[in-house]
Amino acid sequence: MTTADYIPDVAPLPAAIVPTNYLTDKESLLSWLLTTDHKRICILYTFSITAFFVFGSAMAFMVRLALLTPGGGWVTAETYNRLFTMHGVIMVWFFLIPSIPATLGNFLVPLMIGARDVAFPKLNLLSWYLFLVGGVMALIAMVSGGVDTGWTFYTPLSTTFLNSAVLITVIGIFIAGFGTILTGINFIVTMHTMRCPGMTWFRMPLFLWAIYATSVIQVLATPVLAMTLILVGVERVWHVGIFDPALGGDPVLFQHFFWFYSHPAVYIMVLPGLGVIPEIICCFARKRPFGYKAIAFASMAIAFLGFCVWAHHMFVAGISIYAGLAFSWLSMMVAVPSAIKVFSYTATLYKGSIQMTAPMLYALAFIGLFVIGGLTGVMLATLGLDVHIHDTYFVVAHFHYIMVGGALTAYLGGIHYWWPKITGRLYSEFFAKLSAPIIFIGYNLTFFPQFVLGYLGMPRRYHIYPPDFQVYNVLSSAGATILGIGYLIPFCYLIWSLKYGPRAGDNPWDATGLEWQTPSPPPTHNFKKTPIVTEEPYAYYNRKSPIGPA
Amino acid sequence: MDPRSTDNLHLHEQFETLQQQEYAATLGMWAFMATEFLLIGVLFVAYGVCRMRWPEAFRRGSSEMHYWLGFFETAIILTTSFLVTLALRAAKLGNNRQVIALFATTVMLGAGFLTIKGTEWYLEYGEGLVPGYFTTIPTKEAHLPPDQQHPRPVQERLFMLFYYLLTGTHAVHMLIGMGLLSTMMFLTARGKFSASYHTPIELVGIYWHFVDLVWIFVFSSVYLLRQ
Amino acid sequence: MEDRPLIPIRTYVLVYIALMLLLFTNMAMAYVFLGRHWSNAISVGIGAIQFLLVFLFFMHVKYYRYPLIRLFACAGLFWIALLLVLTLSDYLTRNNPPDASPRGEPVFLKH
Numbered sequence: 001m002t003t004a005d006y007i008p009d010v011a012p013l014p015a016a017i018v019p020t021n022y023l024t025d026k027e028s029l030l031s032w033l034l035t036t037d038h039k040r041i042c043i044l045y046t047f048s049i050t051a052f053f054v055f056g057s058a059m060a061f062m063v064r065l066a067l068l069t070p071g072g073g074w075v076t077a078e079t080y081n082r083l084f085t086m087h088g089v090i091m092v093w094f095f096l097i098p099s100i101p102a103t104l105g106n107f108l109v110p111l112m113i114g115a116r117d118v119a120f121p122k123l124n125l126l127s128w129y130l131f132l133v134g135g136v137m138a139l140i141a142m143v144s145g146g147v148d149t150g151w152t153f154y155t156p157l158s159t160t161f162l163n164s165a166v167l168i169t170v171i172g173i174f175i176a177g178f179g180t181i182l183t184g185i186n187f188i189v190t191m192h193t194m195r196c197p198g199m200t201w202f203r204m205p206l207f208l209w210a211i212y213a214t215s216v217i218q219v220l221a222t223p224v225l226a227m228t229l230i231l232v233g234v235e236r237v238w239h240v241g242i243f244d245p246a247l248g249g250d251p252v253l254f255q256h257f258f259w260f261y262s263h264p265a266v267y268i269m270v271l272p273g274l275g276v277i278p279e280i281i282c283c284f285a286r287k288r289p290f291g292y293k294a295i296a297f298a299s300m301a302i303a304f305l306g307f308c309v310w311a312h313h314m315f316v317a318g319i320s321i322y323a324g325l326a327f328s329w330l331s332m333m334v335a336v337p338s339a340i341k342v343f344s345y346t347a348t349l350y351k352g353s354i355q356m357t358a359p360m361l362y363a364l365a366f367i368g369l370f371v372i373g374g375l376t377g378v379m380l381a382t383l384g385l386d387v388h389i390h391d392t393y394f395v396v397a398h399f400h401y402i403m404v405g406g407a408l409t410a411y412l413g414g415i416h417y418w419w420p421k422i423t424g425r426l427y428s429e430f431f432a433k434l435s436a437p438i439i440f441i442g443y444n445l446t447f448f449p450q451f452v453l454g455y456l457g458m459p460r461r462y463h464i465y466p467p468d469f470q471v472y473n474v475l476s477s478a479g480a481t482i483l484g485i486g487y488l489i490p491f492c493y494l495i496w497s498l499k500y501g502p503r504a505g506d507n508p509w510d511a512t513g514l515e516w517q518t519p520s521p522p523p524t525h526n527f528k529k530t531p532i533v534t535e536e537p538y539a540y541y542n543r544k545s546p547i548g549p550a
Numbered sequence: 551m552d553p554r555s556t557d558n559l560h561l562h563e564q565f566e567t568l569q570q571q572e573y574a575a576t577l578g579m580w581a582f583m584a585t586e587f588l589l590i591g592v593l594f595v596a597y598g599v600c601r602m603r604w605p606e607a608f609r610r611g612s613s614e615m616h617y618w619l620g621f622f623e624t625a626i627i628l629t630t631s632f633l634v635t636l637a638l639r640a641a642k643l644g645n646n647r648q649v650i651a652l653f654a655t656t657v658m659l660g661a662g663f664l665t666i667k668g669t670e671w672y673l674e675y676g677e678g679l680v681p682g683y684f685t686t687i688p689t690k691e692a693h694l695p696p697d698q699q700h701p702r703p704v705q706e707r708l709f710m711l712f713y714y715l716l717t718g719t720h721a722v723h724m725l726i727g728m729g730l731l732s733t734m735m736f737l738t739a740r741g742k743f744s745a746s747y748h749t750p751i752e753l754v755g756i757y758w759h760f761v762d763l764v765w766i767f768v769f770s771s772v773y774l775l776r777q
Numbered sequence: 778m779e780d781r782p783l784i785p786i787r788t789y790v791l792v793y794i795a796l797m798l799l800l801f802t803n804m805a806m807a808y809v810f811l812g813r814h815w816s817n818a819i820s821v822g823i824g825a826i827q828f829l830l831v832f833l834f835f836m837h838v839k840y841y842r843y844p845l846i847r848l849f850a851c852a853g854l855f856w857i858a859l860l861l862v863l864t865l866s867d868y869l870t871r872n873n874p875p876d877a878s879p880r881g882e883p884v885f886l887k888h
Contacts (some may be wrong), residue, residue, distance in 0.1 A: 117564035119574045185581040193574040220856050227592035240681045240711040249707045256864045323867035417571040584853030591857030633795040635835045759836045770824025777816045
């Protein structure tokens with residue numbers, strides 16, 4: 001029950017008895033900055049990552065502007081390198097990796113298991129501060145000093161180049177990495193120890209399985225990045241030669257360590273998205289998921305196998321052919337659980353009562369785009385083909401299909417789906433249904449030509465290209481503009497809904513899941529009484545038929 | 551839960567029972583330990599790979615280590631591990647004075663360890679082994695004619711870098727551990743812990759043992775592979 | 778703590794004595810010449826045994842009542858082993874033709 005629904009019989013009750021929610025309970029700035037409430041921390045993260053997203057997108061637009069003309073456009077080579085580096089660093093570490101886990105994950109994990117908060121609320125707040133400090137540090141370093149190594153910091157370029165901004169950027173990422181680790185530990189322990197009575201592992205929503213798998217990756221992969229960045233810093237300062245061939249080192253060793261983290265990192269970015277989709281699809285198809293256990297175990301399989309495939313980024317870097325064979329095969333294997341998941345989601349749609357709401361549009365877009373991204377990933381895993389298309393726009397298109405077409409689309413879908421729960425308001429369905437196709441069209445126009453470009457041989461990270469490629473580059477840049485407009489529209493209507501949107505009830509979508517059994521927005525302690533779960537998850541067969549407007 | 555129980559004092563509001571809280575704390579600590587294993591493990595993997603590529607240079611590096619000082623350091627740290635384990639047992643029995651005494655001894659021994667370590671580093675600086683101040687001819691041989699000198703292979707700098715990274719990271723962790731132990735001593739003296747609640751002591755114990763584990767590997771694989 | 782039982786002091790003392798004995802053995806091996814590979818293996822092996830003793834007994838991994846704690850404890854070690862093994866799968870299988878530099882440069886597209 002929200003304050004708006006309360007109708008007094010005789011006279012209004014004193015303010016002390018009117019129920020508050022987590023947003024209205026204590027409203028000072030300090031109560032927000034020192035909060036340990038996981039829901040408020042979600043909001044804090046949302047602000048921060050949106051700010052980073054805007055900055056990273058601005059970098060992307062500048063890159064696409066520069067690529068409109070074959071001769072290099074309006075930036076020098078040096079500046080171009082800095083632009084794409086900033087775009088990559090910000091988008092990977094300060095937008096995508098925290099996006100769903102730190103926002104939706106933070107909000108929903110305790111709610112979905114019927115707990116009052118996460119296991120370590122103060123560590124949760126610390127995670128946000130570490131993320132913020134690290135992010136701001138890296139941002140300032142990149143803007144003021146300029147880093148042009150690419151987000152991958154390959155040695156010996158990153159360790160011998162004189163510009164010191166690399167060191168501070170790397171320290172910033174190091175600090176933010178600890179935020180990620182603490183979030184991961186928090187979620188893992190929360191899910192193991194704080195599930196409410198009756199909430200067995202196989203009654204948990206699939207979103208939680210995905211977040212659990214993501215957290216395992218975060219905990220196990222990020223320390224490796226931390227130490228690798230320390231080694232880069234040490235090498236920069238003392239020039240000892242771990243990675244410098246002139247002094248006897250091996251640059252490929254850096255790549256082994258870097259990609260041991262960064263490949264699982266891409267699964268950190270996409271697994272939560274793969275977890276949001278079944279929530280949306282089951283709700284708007286009014287059906288249980290097809291193959292719940294298969295999807296749950298597939299999340300864990302992706303988490304594990306994702307650690308065994310890293311050298312597929314290094315096929316042409318100089319690793320041995322036998323290692324190349326092993327990693328190629330393993331990379332094909334990791335596609336299997338991903339496919340199981342996506343095809344299960346598709347099968348879930350079969351014979352469902354489909355409602356084409358905005359979140360459903362995003363979920364459907366996800367399925368199509370993720371399949372394209374995934375299949376092109378298998379193409380890249382093929383050794384022979386990779387020799388031809390490695391370090392070309394084919395790779396760029398592949399990972400943008402997964403990251404933007406997959407993860408970002410799922411993030412938008414999740415934001416829309418849980419918006420009523422988080423904010424207590426409903427957004428404008430008309431504008432939501434308008435912007436989803438615009439985003440979809442803009443997205444494909446931006447990135448599909450890049451597959452063609454890559455296959456034709458245009459290398460990535462080059463600011464000039466042969467004039468024959470201009471058509472595709474112009475298409476891509478035009479798409480980027482449409483995409484940008486597409487992203488602006490939700491930004492506007494979502495913020496507008498905060499003040500003017502109709503108030504949402506507890507469960508506007510008539511969805512299953514514990515998070516919908518509590519008011520929107522939830523009270524600070526989530527539930528009045530600890531819930532007891534007796535139902536199987538996604539018990540949509542128990543629900544009445546399709547819901548109307550809230 | 552019995553409202554008269556003093557367990558409530560230590561129960562954080564997100565948990566239902568004290569046992570749930572302790573279980574969560576232990577799991578969380580071990581998850582954190584996994585991250586620490588991975589953090590240090592990367593250094594060992596890099597060391598191992600480089601040792602494989604430059605066996606002669608690394609052997610030479612190991613042979614220049616002060617392994618007798620290393621022996622005393624290892625003996626000290628193994629003893630502190632033993633003492634901390636005894637302290638955990640004392641905490642479980644509610645024997646706070648023993649806990650404080652054992653932790654105090656551990657901190658002092660830790661200070662001794664760090665003193666020996668500092669001495670080692672200083673000696674190595676004198677011998678021209680510090681990366682950045684690396685001398686190809688050992689300082690001891692500088693006065694000899696060239697045909698009696700044994701110049702160091704250039705990759706020995708790499709060995710010394712790993713040595714400093716490993717022992718430096720270890721020393722930092724040891725300092726943090728000593729800080730944690732001191733905090734635990736202080737809190738125990740204030741009466742915060744009892745037989746029914748001493749979770750922070752357990753967690754700090756796990757951390758200190760981790761510091762010991764790292765050193766065991768550093769000693770065996772950096773100091774002693776001299777042949 | 779509910780998580781593990783109380784261990785008798787005797788166990789701890791025995792483990793400590795074992796650790797110190799292993800330390801003395803390791804030092805003694807520095808004076809015994811068995812050839813590089815064997816002495817390296819023994820040295821690291823003794824270190825590994827000491828590691829396991831501290832890990833299992835002093836950190837109580839052997840005694841935890843909940844298997845999940847043991848799983849978490851072993852996860853970090855297992856993952857480092859994964860990194861080591863798969864990285865070595867590259868370095869150990871690179872071609873090192875006799876005339877190449879000792880850096881282990883690969884012959885990727887060997888004709």
